[in-house]
Structures are given as C-alpha cells and as structure tokens.
Amino acid sequence: xxxxxxxxxxxxxxxxxxxxxxxxxxxxxxxxxxxxxxxxxxxxxxxxxxxxxxxxxxxxxxxxxxxxxxxxxxxxxxxxxxxxxxxxxxxxxxxxxxxxxxxxxxxxxxxxxxxxxxxxxxxxxxxxxxxxxxxxxxxxxxxxxxxxxxxxxxxxxxxxxxxxxxxxxxxxxxxxxxxxxxxxxxxxxxxxxxxxxxxxxxxxxxxxxxxxxxxxxxxxxxxxxxxxxxxxxxxxxxxxxxxxxxxxxxxxxxxxxxxxxxxxxxxx
Amino acid sequence: xxxxxxxxxxxxxxxxxxxxxxxxxxxxxxxxxxxxxxxxxxxxxxxxxxxxxxxxxxxxxxxxxxxxxxxxxxxxxxxxxxxxxxxxxxxxxxxxxxxxxxxxxxxxxxxxxxxxxxxxxxxxxxxxxxxxxxxxxxxxxxxxxxxxxxxxxxxxxxxxxxxxxxxxxxxxxxxxxxxxxxxxxxxxxxxxxxxxxxxxxxxxxxxxxxxxxxxxxxxxxxxxxxxxxxxxxxxxxxxxxxxxxxxxxxxxxxxxxxxxxxxxxxxxxxxxxxxxxxxxxxxxxxxxxxxxxxxxxxxxxxxxxxxxxxxxxxxxxxxxxxxxxxxxxxxxxxx
Ligand SMILES: Nc1ncnc2c1ncn2[C@@H]1O[C@H](COP(=O)(O)OP(=O)(O)OP(=O)(O)O)[C@@H](O)[C@H]1O
Ligand SMILES: [Mg+2]
Numbered sequence: 251x252x253x254x255x256x257x258x259x260x261x262x263x264x265x266x267x268x269x270x271x272x273x274x275x276x277x278x279x280x281x282x283x284x285x286x287x288x289x290x291x292x293x294x295x296x297x298x299x300x301x302x303x304x305x306x307x308x309x310x311x312x313x314x315x316x317x318x319x320x321x322x323x324x325x326x327x328x329x330x331x332x333x334x335x336x337x338x339x340x341x342x343x344x345x346x347x348x349x350x351x352x353x354x355x356x357x358x359x360x361x362x363x364x365x366x367x368x369x370x371x372x373x374x375x376x377x378x379x380x381x382x383x384x385x386x387x388x389x390x391x392x393x394x395x396x397x398x399x400x401x402x403x404x405x406x407x408x409x410x411x412x413x414x415x416x417x418x419x420x421x422x423x424x425x426x427x428x429x430x431x432x433x434x435x436x437x438x439x440x441x442x443x444x445x446x447x448x449x450x451x452x453x454x455x456x457x458x459x460x461x462x463x464x465x466x467x468x469x470x471x472x473x474x475x476x477x478x479x480x481x482x483x484x485x486x487x488x489x490x491x492x493x494x495x496x497x498x499x500x501x502x503x504x505x506x507x508x509x510x511x512x513x514x515x516x517x518x
Numbered sequence: 519x520x521x522x523x524x525x526x527x528x529x530x531x532x533x534x535x536x537x538x539x540x541x542x543x544x545x546x547x548x549x550x551x552x553x554x555x556x557x558x559x560x561x562x563x564x565x566x567x568x569x570x571x572x573x574x575x576x577x578x579x580x581x582x583x584x585x586x587x588x589x590x591x592x593x594x595x596x597x598x599x600x601x602x603x604x605x606x607x608x609x610x611x612x613x614x615x616x617x618x619x620x621x622x623x624x625x626x627x628x629x630x631x632x633x634x635x636x637x638x639x640x641x642x643x644x645x646x647x648x649x650x651x652x653x654x655x656x657x658x659x660x661x662x663x664x665x666x667x668x669x670x671x672x673x674x675x676x677x678x679x680x681x682x683x684x685x686x687x688x689x690x691x692x693x694x695x696x697x698x699x700x701x702x703x704x705x706x707x708x709x710x711x712x713x714x715x716x717x718x719x720x721x722x723x724x725x726x727x728x729x730x731x732x733x734x735x736x737x738x739x740x741x742x743x744x745x746x747x748x749x750x751x752x753x754x755x756x757x758x759x760x761x762x763x764x765x766x767x768x769x770x771x772x773x774x775x776x777x778x779x780x781x782x783x784x785x786x787x788x789x790x791x792x793x794x795x796x797x798x799x800x801x802x803x804x805x806x807x808x809x810x811x812x813x814x815x816x817x818x819x820x821x822x823x824x825x826x827x828x829x830x831x832x833x834x835x836x837x838x839x840x841x842x843x844x845x846x847x848x849x850x851x852x853x
Contacts, residue, residue: 305757306756306757307753307756307757335759335761339757339758339759340759342757343757343758344754344757346750346754348750351749351750351751352750352751352754353751353754354751354755354769354773355751355773355848355849356772356773356776356846356847356848357769357772365760365768366758369758369759369760370759401848401849403848403849414754417758
C-alpha cells in the first residue's frame with residue numbers, strides 16, 4: 251500500500267465537568283497518495299475532531315486514549331507539540347471552514363503568505379514575495395500585485411478562501427485537510443472553490459482529506475469515501491462504488507435521505 | 519494616516535481649550551481664597567489692598583477680566599505670576615521639559631513592563647508565572663502612585679540610601695546644557711555621567727508613576743491576548759508550524775493591543791495628573807510641583823497657564839493614542 255496517512259484504531263474522548271464522553275471509538279482511516287478522500291458523517295460525528303487529531307490542535311479537554319496516526323514512519327498521536335511541528339507542519343496543511351476568521355486581520359495578505367514560504371521553503375524575503383504572486387495567480391486571483399498589499403477585510407469570502415488554498419498548497423504538502431471548506435461560502439462561489447481544489451490537487455498530486463456532510467459535494471470531487479458514524483468508520487469505498495452500491499445500512503439510509511440533494515457526477 | 523482626520527482633530531482643539539479656560543477662570547474666581555490676601559505684608563491698609571486688586575485687574579467683573587486675559591493670551595501673553603513675579607509663559611516653559619521627560623519615562627516603563635507581563639502571563643497561562651503576574655497586577659491596582667513614592671523614599675532613600683530622594687540633578691554638578699530636556703540632551707551629547715545622575719534622580723518617581731498604569735496595561739492586554747489566542751487565525755498559524763513565541767508576538771499581540779491602546783488614553787491622562795503629587799513628593803522641579811505651589815499661593819495667572827498647559831498635554835496624548843490606534847487597526851486607518 252502507498253498510504254500517506256494511516257490512522258489505526260484511534261480512540262479519542264473529551265472530559266468535561268469530570269465527565270468523560272467518547273468521540274472516536276477505534277477509527278481506521280487510510281489515505282492513499284494523490285487521492286481526494288472524502289470523510290462523511292452527520293453533524294457531531296467527530297469529523298472535525300479527527301481532523302484536529304491529525305493536525306495536532308486538539309483542545310486541552312480532549313485526549314487520545316489509544317491508537318496511532320502514522321505519518322512518514324512516525325506516530326503523530328504520541329508526539330509532543332514540538333516534535334510534531336518539526337516533522338509534520340510542513341507536510342500536512344489545512345483549508346479551513348471559515349475563511350472570514352482564518353486570516354490574521356491586521357496583517358497584509360502578502361506577508362501572511364510569504365511568512366509560510368520563508369518558514370518552510372527557506373526563501374528570502376524577495377523570492378518569497380515573487381512566489382506569493384505566482385501562488386495567487388495559481389488560485390485565479392486577479393491582480394495579485396494589488397492583493398498582496400491588501401488586508402483580509404478588503405477581500406470577499408471567496409477571495410479569502412482562494413488565499414487560504416494558495417497557502418495550503420504553497421509548501422507542496424503531502425496531505426491537505428479540508429474541513430468543510432465551502433460551507434461558509436455562497437453557492438455560486440462553492441462550485442468554483444471545489445473546482446479549484448480538485449484542479450490543484452490533480453496538478454500537484456497532493457492527497458486531500460475532504461470533510462463534508464454534503465454528499466453532493468463529496469460526489470463531485472472525491473475518489474474515495476469513508477463514512478463516520480457513532481465514532482467509527484462504518485464504510486470505506488471508492489466513490490463510484492459507494493454511491494451505486496453502499497454496503498452499510500447507515501450509508502444506505504444516508505444516501506436515501508439525501509438523494510435529492512446530489513447528482514452523481516463522478517460516473518462519467 | 520489620513521490628513522482630514524488630523525485636521526478634524528486639530529480644529530476641535532480650539533473650542534476645547536477655550537472651554538477649559540472659561541471653566542477654570544470662573545471656578546478660580548468663585549471658590550473661596552483671595553490671592554491678594556496671600557501676598558499682602560502684615561499691616562497693609564485697606565487702600566494698599568484696593569490698589570493691589572486694581573493692579574492685577576481683580577476688581578473688574580469676571581467676564582471683563584476673562585476678555586482682558588483672553589486677548590492677551592491670543593498674543594501669547596499669559597500674564598505675570600503673582601507669587602513669583604515672573605512671566606507665566608517663561609516660568610512654565612522652564613519647568614515643562616522636566617515633567618515631559620518624567621511622564622514619557624513613566625509611560626515607556628509602563629508600556630514595556632505591562633506588555634512583558636501580559637506576554638509572560640499568557641505564554642505560561644495556568645502555571646506559576648501567570649499567578650505571579652496576576653498577583654503583581656492586583657497589588658499595583660490597589661496601591662496608588664504616591665504611596666509607591668513614599669515607600670520608595672523610605673526604603674531606597676532612607677533605610678538603604680541607594681538613590682537620591684529629591685530634585686532632578688545633583689546640585690554640585692555644573693550643567694552646561696542649553697535646553698531643559700536634560701536627559702535627551704545629555705544623551706545626544708554623549709555626556710553619560712550626567713545622564714546617569716539624571717536617571718538616578720528620575721528612576722524612583724518614574725517607577726512610582728508607572729506602576730499603576732503597568733497594572734492596567736498588563737491586565738487589559740492579558741485579557742485580550744487570551745481572547746485572541748482562541749481565534750481561528752492563531753490555530754492556522756499553529757498548523758502552519760510557527761513557534762509559540764512567534765505566534766504570540768507576531769500573530770496575537772498586535773490584534774490584542776488594539777483594545778488596550780483604545781483604553782490607555784484615559785490612563786495616560788491619569789498618569790499626567792499623577793505627576794502633581796509625585797513631583798511634590800520627590801521635590802522634582804516640574805510643572806506638577808509648580809502647580810501645588812501656585813494653588814497654595816492662589817497665583818491665578820500661573821494656575822490658569824498651568825491648567826491650559828495640562829489641557830494641551832492631555833490633548834496631545836489623546837491624539838497620539840488615536841493615531842497609534844489607527845495605525846494598528848487597518849480597518850479604521852483610512853476612514
Ligand atoms: N472543544 C470541545 N470540547 C468538548 N467537546 C467538543 C468540543 N468540540 C467538539 N466537541 C464534541 O465532540 C463531538 C464531535 O464534534 P466535531 O466538531 O468533531 O463534529 P463534526 O463531525 O465536525 O460536526 P459538524 O459537521 O457539525 O462540523 C461533538 O459531540 C461535540 O459536541
Ligand atoms: Mg466539523
């Protein structure tokens with residue numbers, strides 16, 4: 251197998267007011283190289299928690315009790331923050347859910363992007379600024395020369411998400427985690443953003459873990475899909491098979507309830 | 519910084535100053551206490567008193583006195599001090615630099631110290647450094663600046679006499695400085711031994727003035743840093759792999775400073791007001807100290823000049839605060 255990331259038997263729970271409640275109960279998830287892997291599940295299923303565990307940003311109240319997150323031959327679950335930063339921060343990037351709050355409001359777009367390049371790609375200031383213009387161009391932002399001098403509040407939500415996508419792809423990561431990257435955007439922009447992610451993914455060969463509860467979106471861009479239900483992955487299939495021939499009862503229900511929302515577009 | 523903003527603010531300064539001057543002028547003349555009674559020698563006759571009253575124009579109606587005074591002020595003349603028999607403007611200008619240096623030093627200390635404490639308390643939150651920061655902040659919110667002044671004099675001036683307790687400079691040092699900005703000038707000229715004695719004289723009053731403000735800054739900044747650290751863009755910076763100090767200083771501090779700066783305008787004005795007592799306690803030759811003398815002597819022209827001076831200082835501080843607020847916050851910068 252040629253897996254980029256391999257989550258094995260992951261148990262994770264949250265302690266609040268001296269009460270412990272489990273969230274993930276033995277999750278197995280393998281993400282292959284150059285794949286868009288969908289993660290579907292109802293609200294509260296623990297999709298974002300799984301993403302946070304992979305990214306190393308779990309809240310303090312949350313603990314990993316068992317299991318592994320294998321990445322590049324090491325286990326991210328058992329690492330200190332410092333070790334994780336050294337090993338994985340360059341290679342695992344994120345496209346956030348809310349582009350309105352995910353950029354620093356008092357810093358210019360150009361320096362926010364440039365800083366990431368200087369950190370991981372060891373570029374100097376001038377080269378970084380040149381590269382930033384290319385990156386903005388790649389995500390189809392018009393007039394990048396102007397945008398680099400702007401602040402986030404001067405850009406629309408779609409523009410900001412494009413900037414964040416540029417940032418996610420900027421250091422050639424092996425895996426990008428996109429946690430509902432289009433839910434905060436309006437419908438016309440959603441489609442463009444999805445197309446953009448798919449296009450950049452196929453150009454770069456990066457793997458994407460694409461989280462959504464919208465099966466229509468999943469059908470549009472994913473190669474593989476995992477269904478998360480009551481703390482477990484109940485089904486893991488190629489997208490084509492999943493939509494035509496779901497194995498698990500929960501998945502069948504999910505497809506039936508939501509069938510009027512999506513049209514299967516991956517078949518052609 | 520946009521030009522119309524500055525212009526608008528400067529235009530507002532004029533009515534503000536006129537308002538202040540009217541209030542002060544009237545108040546000084548209706549509160550009890552007669553400047554003439556303070557200056558007459560024992561055994562002066564009724565005639566002498568009337569004569570003096572006439573000389574200083576105090577026999578006229580208040581409104582007329584005000585217009586007389588105001589028309590002179592427009593020419594740059596604030597009159598003559600009754601108790602010191604010198605030109606008010608000259609008197610104030612000779613003492614003002616001392617106060618400015620003291621206040622700027624105190625503001626500098628409180629901003630640096632307050633920011634450091636807030637950063638430390640946030641970085642090691644819920645651990646012992648935060649407890650120490652909170653304790654220090656609480657203590658300084660409870661103790662006023664003049665009490666610190668007295669404690670410092672007792673401890674560092676009397677029990678362990680390490681620092682001079684009065685004045686601005688050792689009187690045995692012969693000064694050949696041209697301006698009254700001793701600290702700035704001695705630094706520019708490279709006269710470090712003079713600079714050192716100046717600092718020794720200033721350090722206690724400056725710290726006493728700075729401590730309450732330090733507490734306000736560190737408390738407010740720590741609260742907004744804590745809030746800022748939960749924001750999505752901070753989480754993004756962590757994911758991107760930036761180090762924790764860099765995230766705190768580059769990503770969080772500037773955002774967190776915005777509300778603190780907005781609040782510190784009032785606080786800086788408190789600090790300026792604090793110079794009055796502190797300068798008195800340390801016999802520091804600034805306009806704060808001079809104000810107490812002027813009030814004791816009922817020196818009306820001098821009091822009026824001093825209050826206008828303080829009003830101008832308040833206005834300048836607020837302007838500087840507003841401008842830094844605008845510089846920090848790109849949203850309001852170009853409005
Ligand atoms: N900071 C937190 N502290 C305690 N519990 C939390 C916290 N964040 C989430 N939870 C709980 O963890 C569970 C999983 O939440 P998670 O955010 O992963 O769901 P999700 O699948 O991403 O849902 P959605 O589709 O709404 O984003 C939920 O039951 C939620 O109540
Ligand atoms: Mg979620």
